[in-house]
Amino acid sequence: xxxxxxxxxxxxxxxxxxxxxxxxxxxxxxxxxxxxxxxxxxxxxxxxxxxxxxxxxxxxxxxxxxxxxxxxxxxxxxxxxxxxxxxxxxxxxxxxxxxxxxxxxxxxxxxxxxxxxxxxxxxxxxxxxxxxxxxxxxxxxxxxxxxxxxxxxxxxxxxxxxxxxxxxxxxxxxxxxxxxxxxxxxxxxxxxxxxxxxxxxxxxxxxxxxxxxxxxxxxxxxxxxxxxxxxxxxxxxxxxxxxxxxxxxxxxxxxxxxxxxxxxxxxxxxxxxxxxxxxxxxxxxxxxxxxxxxxxxxxxxxxxxxxxxxxxxxxxxxxxxxxxxxxxxxxxxxxxxxxxxxxxxxxxxxxxxxxxxxxxxxxxxxxxxxxxxxxxxxxxxxxxxxxxxxxxxxxxxxxxxxxxxxxxxxxxxxxxxxxxxxxxxxxxxxxxxxxxxxxxxxxxxxxxxxxxxxxxxxxxxxxxxxxxxxxxxxxxxxxxxxxxxxxxxxxxxxxxxxxxxxxxxx
Ligand code: GLU
Numbered sequence: 001x002x003x004x005x006x007x008x009x010x011x012x013x014x015x016x017x018x019x020x021x022x023x024x025x026x027x028x029x030x031x032x033x034x035x036x037x038x039x040x041x042x043x044x045x046x047x048x049x050x051x052x053x054x055x056x057x058x059x060x061x062x063x064x065x066x067x068x069x070x071x072x073x074x075x076x077x078x079x080x081x082x083x084x085x086x087x088x089x090x091x092x093x094x095x096x097x098x099x100x101x102x103x104x105x106x107x108x109x110x111x112x113x114x115x116x117x118x119x120x121x122x123x124x125x126x127x128x129x130x131x132x133x134x135x136x137x138x139x140x141x142x143x144x145x146x147x148x149x150x151x152x153x154x155x156x157x158x159x160x161x162x163x164x165x166x167x168x169x170x171x172x173x174x175x176x177x178x179x180x181x182x183x184x185x186x187x188x189x190x191x192x193x194x195x196x197x198x199x200x201x202x203x204x205x206x207x208x209x210x211x212x213x214x215x216x217x218x219x220x221x222x223x224x225x226x227x228x229x230x231x232x233x234x235x236x237x238x239x240x241x242x243x244x245x246x247x248x249x250x251x252x253x254x255x256x257x258x259x260x261x262x263x264x265x266x267x268x269x270x271x272x273x274x275x276x277x278x279x280x281x282x283x284x285x286x287x288x289x290x291x292x293x294x295x296x297x298x299x300x301x302x303x304x305x306x307x308x309x310x311x312x313x314x315x316x317x318x319x320x321x322x323x324x325x326x327x328x329x330x331x332x333x334x335x336x337x338x339x340x341x342x343x344x345x346x347x348x349x350x351x352x353x354x355x356x357x358x359x360x361x362x363x364x365x366x367x368x369x370x371x372x373x374x375x376x377x378x379x380x381x382x383x384x385x386x387x388x389x390x391x392x393x394x395x396x397x398x399x400x401x402x403x404x405x406x407x408x409x410x411x412x413x414x415x416x417x418x419x420x421x422x423x424x425x426x427x428x429x430x431x432x433x434x435x436x437x438x439x440x441x442x443x444x445x446x447x448x449x450x451x452x453x454x455x456x457x458x459x460x461x462x463x464x465x466x467x468x469x470x471x472x473x474x475x476x477x478x479x480x481x482x483x484x485x486x487x488x489x490x491x492x493x494x495x496x497x498x499x500x501x502x503x504x505x506x
Contacts, residue, residue, distance in 0.1 A: 011043025012215050016205065018050045019061035022266035023068035025319075026220060026250050026258065029284045033247060034218050035074045036285075036307035046212060047079030049090045052204055057092075068267040072277050073300055086212040091204055094211075098199040101207050101237065102161060102192070110236045111192065113159035114141040115152035136188025137162065161193040163203070163233060170228040175216070175245035176312050182228035190229055202229045210239040218245040218309075245309060248316045250287050258319050274347055274390025276335075279328040287317035297330070329388050341373065341380045344390055348376070351394035353401040366403045378487050382479040400487055405474035405496065409503045414466035419504045422467045425459060429468050430497045438490045443482040450482070471500035 013034040017027050031047075038045040047069065051057035066081060078084030088094060105111035114137075116124075125135040142164065144152075152159070165188055171181045192203035199207070205226075209217060217227075224246050234241050252262040264270060270280055282298055290311050291298070298306065332340060345362075348354045354362040354371060362371050383396050399405060412422050432453050436446065454464050469481040472493060478484065485493045 009215055010213070011038055011041050012046060012213050013038050013043065013218055014046035014048050014209070014212065014214050015219075016048045016050045016208070017065055018053065018056070019058055019065060020053065020056040021061055022268050023065045024265050025267060025270070025284065026265075027065075028068065028072060028074070028267050029250065029287060030218065030220055030247060031069060031074045032072070032281065032284055033288065033309075033312070035076070036303055037216065037218060037245075037309055038077075039304045040307045043215070044077040044084075045075075046084070046086075046214070047076040047082075047089060048208060048212065049080055049092075050201070050204070052091045052199060052201075054092065062090075064268060068271070071271060072267065072281055074281075091199075091208065094204075094208065095197055095199075097211060098193070098204055098207050099196045102196050102199065102203070105163065105192075105236065106161065108236075109164070111161050111163050112142060112144070112189075113149065114162045114189075114191070115144075115149075115157045115159045116140055117157070134186050136186065137190070139189060142189060158195070160191045161195070162189040163192045163229075163236070165189050165229075165232055166236070168232075170231050172227065172231060172241070172244055174224075175218070175243060175309050176248070176314060177221075177224075177246055180224070180227075184228060184232055187229055187232075192233070202226055203233060206230050206233045206237070206239070209242055210234070210237070214242050216243045216245065218247065221246045221249050245312075247288055248313060250317045250319050252319055255316075255318070262319070263321065272391070274343075274392065275324065275328050276331045276343065276390075279324070279331040282331075283324045283327050286323075287319065288313055297327075325388050329386075332384060332387050332390075335384075337377055337381055337384065338373075340384060341377045344380050344393055345376065347390045347393050348397075351398075353394055353398060364401050366401055375487070378483075382483055382487070399473045399475060399478070400484070404499065407470070407474035409500075409506075411474070411476060412467045412470045412500055412504060414462050417463060417467075421463070423501050423504050425464050426467050426471060426497050426501050428453060428457065428459060429464060430494065430501075433485070433490070433493060433497070436490065441486060441490045441493075443480075443486040446485050447480075447482040467500065468497070471497050 015027065015031045015034055017023065035045045037043070047066070049062050049065075051062070062080065066079070069076065076082065078086065078089060080089045102111065106113075120140075121137070124138050124140075128135045128138075141159075141162070165184050167185050169181060169183055171179060173179050190202065191200060193199045208214075227244055227246070231241055250258050252258045254262075258265060264273070267280070271277070278299070281300065281303075285298065285303060289307070290313060291306055292311055335343075345354075349356060349362075352365050354376075355365050357363050357370070360373055362376070363369060364371050379397050379400055380393075383393060387393060387396070409419075413419065414422070417425075429450055432449055433446070436449065450464065450468075453459065454461060465481055469478060469484070472481055472484045472488060488496065
């Protein structure tokens, strides 16, 4: 390469969430596309916290945003907790920088103090709307002389800072939406700071993107109308303009903006419900990107390899919870059993079916008996084929953790059997099981023995297995009795059969 070749511009992207709420699924999606864009091209991804609105910002949300991003595996290279060359990464710690540029704009007369009150502005807006004009600022304070300024100050008015918007067409090529054109006359002189210490979003973002050397701004389509405002300021400040890409929104199935009324919107809620991060990541990426192949599941590295912004959808994505449920189920099926067990244990603990007593040691809450990882693994194996999300698990397996089952004795009765028939059948299996060694109490062996019994004594499959299964589970639908018997162990299995018999005798 020749000495004078310009250095290739480094790709640097960012997300800039405000810590006024949990990480929203839409923000996570924006984060993922930024991350993939950067990683697929050897660039850097930055997390910047937009906390200038101190009243609405809360440190607990910053923590939560960071935690949710880590959980999803959307790893940023620089951020509040990962120092980099362009920090600090919280706006509240960058006030000096904003002030410097505000002063510059004021000095160059590219910004001015505006003393209009809210009421005055409102009256102005109403009058413009009545005349059928767009409600832009009239420019009343754009050219105040010193005497006028003094008068306002004497009245105790607190001025804001407005940007002197040059009248021009702003045209840019959006990476997703194509060429976009805006007329700044329809924007007017916007407020960019409440005062020198309190910048507002559009201004702070321009300064941050420049001082953090952001090369590409990829964000939600809801910010499109901000882009010409930001470009106008960038030009006034003599900064290079980053490239922009606006991602179509995610809509609820009723095609309105996705909000709490449609269900959970926070990543933390999906995590608590027992969605796996890989499933959620795949779900999110497909809301906006199309691999142009039939591949349905992508690891993070595969996403990085295949991602291209050219394959981003131009139309809004629809949030489809069934799709997410399906994906999550698929990931559960494919997961290594030990790993799945690790993921499930917190859910069993949360519902108090088990309690942790030490490292790798638990006890069953209802009975105080110890239970080890391998036993938990067997329980999870029972449900791996049908579980949709991890927090459904406790309800499905709670029968295994109970001291005593409560169910309607009618449930024990298979088809036209009488109560006495059922007692007789249970007694037959009981005898066989009682004779089985504790160490042979495992499902294949039990299945073989009981099926042999059914055949020899012509007991009937349904007649034998249904009452046995209900005796062990108390449920209409459950995993097979042999699997359950193995998990319960000999003593509990026999105890539950005895209980079922006495229930029928009563
Ligand atoms: N705080 C803004 C948001 O979360 C950032 C927008 C931007 O990326 O410029 O929507």
